[in-house]
Amino acid sequence: xxxxxxxxxxxxxxxxxxxxxxxxxxxxxxxxxxxxxxxxxxxxxxxxxxxxxxxxxxxxxxxxxxxxxxxxxxxxxxxxxxxxxxxxxxxxxxxxxxxxxxxxxxxxxxxxxxxxxxxxxxxxxxxxxxxxxxxxxxxxxxxxxxxxxxxxxxxxxxxxxxxxxxxxxxxxxxxxxxxxxxxxxxxxxxxxxxxxxxxxxxxxxxxxxxxxxxxxxxxxxxxxx
Ligand code: CA
Numbered sequence: 457x458x459x460x461x462x463x464x465x466x467x468x469x470x471x472x473x474x475x476x477x478x479x480x481x482x483x484x485x486x487x488x489x490x491x492x493x494x495x496x497x498x499x500x501x502x503x504x505x506x507x508x509x510x511x512x513x514x515x516x517x518x519x520x521x522x523x524x525x526x527x528x529x530x531x532x533x534x535x536x537x538x539x540x541x542x543x544x545x546x547x548x549x550x551x552x553x554x555x556x557x558x559x560x561x562x563x564x565x566x567x568x569x570x571x572x573x574x575x576x577x578x579x580x581x582x583x584x585x586x587x588x589x590x591x592x593x594x595x596x597x598x599x600x601x602x603x604x605x606x607x608x609x610x611x612x613x614x615x616x617x618x619x620x621x622x623x624x625x626x627x628x629x630x631x632x633x634x635x636x637x638x639x640x641x642x643x644x645x646x647x648x649x650x651x652x653x654x655x656x657x658x659x660x661x662x663x664x665x666x667x668x669x670x671x672x673x674x675x676x677x678x679x680x681x
Contacts, residue, residue, distance in 0.1 A: 458484045460484045460486065460503045461503060461504065462503035462507070463478075464490075464494035464507070464520060466511075473562075477562050490514050491512045491517065492514065492515055494520055495520060495523055505530065505533065505572060506524060506532045508521055508524075508532055508533065511536075519550075521551050529576075529607070529610060531554075531572040531575070531576050532551065532552045533552070533565075533568060534556070536555060545646070548647065553572055553609060554568050554611075575611070585617070589602050592613075592620045599613075599659070601659055601664055602662070602664070604661070606658045608658070609654075612654055615655060618635055619676070624678065625677065648675075655668055665681045
């Protein structure tokens with residue numbers, strides 16, 4: 457079964473370019489030209505990945521992203537003409553898994569898509585990773601702390617899995633970048649901080665003791681308080 461890609465893009469030229477290229481690569485492609493029809497299509501035929509333009513008429517890509525995220529964990533790759541780090545952070549806050557700044561090369565788009573698929577794919581041998589009262593199921597990609605189940609986005613899962621597989625080991629920012637993002641996201645980006653903050657919010661929701669600690673100037677470590 458080819459993977460189903462939903463492209464939400466109002467610029468017909470770009471939408472057609474993406475559709476043609478992705479079909480040629482063997483994907484099944486749906487195209488929506490505005491946010492609401494994108495959401496409708498995603499509901500009717502659940503995609504394996506969404507390529508979502510930021511600037512859309514009516515409901516913008518950010519709002520579409522939030523609604524998609526509220527409905528499930530589909531990987532979301534946002535397209536944007538905005539290059540400022542702050543805009544990226546805003547999009548990541550809305551639940552996007554990755555970014556591509558226009559204009560982009562089709563090869564780079566394919567590489568990012570493959571990376572997202574790899575991360576979203578359930579591991580062949582599901583297992584439950586455990587650290588203290590925090591559990592992570594590599595089959596369902598869900599975490600659990602105490603009795604509380606925690607839903608994670610694709611990137612949050614991947615980051616937490618990296619911590620859970622390396623307990624008490626200090627992970628440098630460079631290593632995390634390399635493993636979780638797999639490419640240079642851009643010099644001074646604070647994307648890792650942003651995601652660590654998400655994970656802390658989710659894993660410390662009920663005031664539980666912190667597990668992911670900052671090692672100033674170096675990176676992060678999963679350890680007891
Ligand atoms: Ca647009």
